[in-house]
Amino acid sequence: MGQPFPFSAIVGQDDMKTALLIAAVDPAIGGVLIIGDRGTGKSTAVRALAGLLPEIDAVEGCPYNSDPSKPIAGARVGDDGQPRASRRIKVPVVDLPLGATEDRVVGALDLEKALTSGVKAFEPGLLARANRGFLYIDEVNLLEDHIVDLLLDVAATGENVVEREGLSVRHPARFVLVGSGNPEEGELRPQLLDRFGLAVEVATPSSIDERVEVVRRRDAYERDPDAFAARWADEDLRLGDRVSAARDLCHSIDVPDAVLIRAAEICGALGTDGLRGELTLMRAARVAAALDGRDTVTLDDLRAIAPAALRHRLRRDPLDETGSGARIERALAETYKS
């Protein structure tokens, strides 16, 4: 596919970049929904993320990218009976393209093997390939309903269960779901919206200087992708290191009571449904602190990440004129007044 556009070279779009980094540090947060108009660099960012993340250890040739320290049954030993080596691979970022059919998404009978040697073998699909990585769906609104149902199921359990064509297979499918969408194409189901941990809005850059810079960089990249990537390699490397460090740090970070209480207050003020919003808010704030190299979460961390964590969880009142952004601002202003 060629050299991806470097993550650090993306102009502006800080909300989106932060959300993607957070999702990369703690996949349990649950993926990112990127909402916005055409041509705002959504797919560029996700592909760039792949180039940025530190490599992982995986069993050689394993279609599920399994971890050598906890391999999937049978994955550790190759066809020749010898234990398989482990090697480092880039974090997988798998595209779910338009027109994908169910058999390629969940996996199906390996037709070739069945017909030539009469062997019943499972041919893993995209969900297998995305395990321990990212699954990217461009234009979530256009995705067919039955595929959406499949994804919801798998994303909830972290496991792909295949019962078809005489096969009975189960394999881990833990991935960060990243979807992009254009609100002009229609609404998303609440169940699908809920699946995403964070939701960010992107817009074309508003200052002329920023727009010109976007064009300048795009142009330079297209003329010589390798040279362009080399220019940004150091910065990408540093960002990758920050992500690794944050991963190690984030589970031991202290969340003071004041922050816990404030999180509850914010969610209360907004009337978000259920506890998932609150949990996401806290997790994301913790990761934000970790990415910053700190060992305590502050109220500011909470405030900064609240819009991304909550904007898609607000109870819909169609008659309310104010957009979700404004409602969150209002709630934050109120709870932070004291």
Add this chain to the structure above:
Amino acid sequence: MSRSGRESDQWRDAKLAAALFAIAPFDTRGVVLKALPGPARDAWLDDLARLTGGPEASRRIPLSITHERLIGGLDLAATLSSGRAVFESGILEALNGRIGVLAMAERLESWRAATIAHAMDRCAVVIEREGMSAVRPTRFGLIAIDESCEDGDGVAPSLLDRLAFHVDLTGIPLRTVKQANNPPADVGDARALYRHVDHAEDILMAMAQAAAAFGVHSTRALILALAVARAHAALSGRTQLEEEDAVIAGRLVLGPRATSIPDTAPQPDERSEDNADGDAIQPEEPCDPGHDADDRDDTGPDDDARLEDLTELIVAAVDAAVPVDLDGTKRLVSRRSTGPGGGAGAKTASRHRGRPIGVRPGTPAGGARLAIVDTLRAAAPWQRVRQPSEGGEGSPRRIAVRREDLRIKRFADRTESETIFVVDASGSSAMNRLAEAKGAVEYLLADCYVRRDQVALIAMRGRRADLVLPPTRSLSRAKRLLAGLPGGGGTPMASGIEAALALADAARRRGRQPVIVLLTDGAANVARDGTGGRSRAKADALTAAKYVRANGIDAILIDTAPRASAFSAELAGAMDAAYHALPRLDAKAVQTIVRTGARPMPR
């Protein structure tokens, strides 16, 4: 300028666009050609063919092309004869290095447009279907021919945005075409030169400022304009960008995309910095070029002045290129872009396929399509049992397929509906009616993700009916377009019903089921032609209503008068509409009525 002068210019620009596209087809991406069949269009397409290397270099993309043919899929014959899944590439891959031509592009459905757009962005087709997994590189240009007549139809925004040139050939007479028919320049040299054209900072800045001045906010547009400027430099035999190139780019790329006109030349001190709030949906104010230019502290005063001049030149060119209606008003691109395009050319309802929803066991009778790979997969495990010793090694394998193995593709049966509200926006209770109608629209849209239904709203006020909300599924678009809906004036009932009829017709052509919902207090007082007069207004309204009935379109009439109006009942009868009286109009009630269907109730 004289009419014929304008037409000559229009034609000249159209031919220039063809040449520039031919020089850099993959960077400029393509042309949206708004043209009905005719001599101008033929001449333009012929020129293009000559410039791009003849018929070999292009391929037609059929409007109702299937997933498989577009992206790639099973080679049926080869698969069945060899017993293995054999794939053939789709048209997107076949277009690699070529130019795709798409006629009636305004009817291209969303997902097809999106698939083509993605392939353009990625410079590859990503295939994940029916056992095949591949990424096949492809770079192509696209000519999308827009043959729509009415305003409001148009090529899908995802393609409009990506194709640099928007060429309009409407109204160009034969004599202009014949006059200006000198053979097009050979672009071979220009093509070679294109790669070597240098970057120029000041040109880029000036174009960015001009774009902002005209409310063209997409970065993509800027990138395309740059490519066009370069192509023009190459065409003129230069590797340095100059003013002229920027001016042409402004004219060809930015002009047709203008969403606003700057009032006067911007003054550096007056306007404040643009306030970014990151919300893509709100219209943005034009940035102030003068102010931004002053912020760049690495340019000296002379550079500033030069930049100003260059910007003004481009601005003037863009201004001249903004399309103009017959009455002289500028036609700006509104954010009221069209919804998903029309269905397949065939008008028969049976050809329309709903969305694919998976595969199930069944026989391909009654038009159902066989899912080959899934069928093979179902049959595969049984081969050993069914034909234990089939030939020796190397003989072609036959697959014994039984009836129970057959799998067919399922499509959504339920036709999606389109609810067309016609709201009386006149009189004292107008605001209330409008507000409740708006509320009902939003309620319907808020849960329409399940049904994928669309909603539209026509407001009757003053002399005519206004299509305030074109058919959409998007709640955010509805909110935006319905915000601050004004009322007042008379009730042009007949016009309202006719406008609804037009929408209903269009909806049917796209395979959707229309329902007209009329909210009124029965006080029609403006006739079809816009003149006042109660009796004529009512007569005209009744006539229009009869058309609704004659066309068999489902309708609901909601009477909002404080006491049930006799005329409303009469109108409902003429339309064969379900009549509901809601003197205390409320959005939720309207939503319930619409949801529970439009069977005419016994009165």
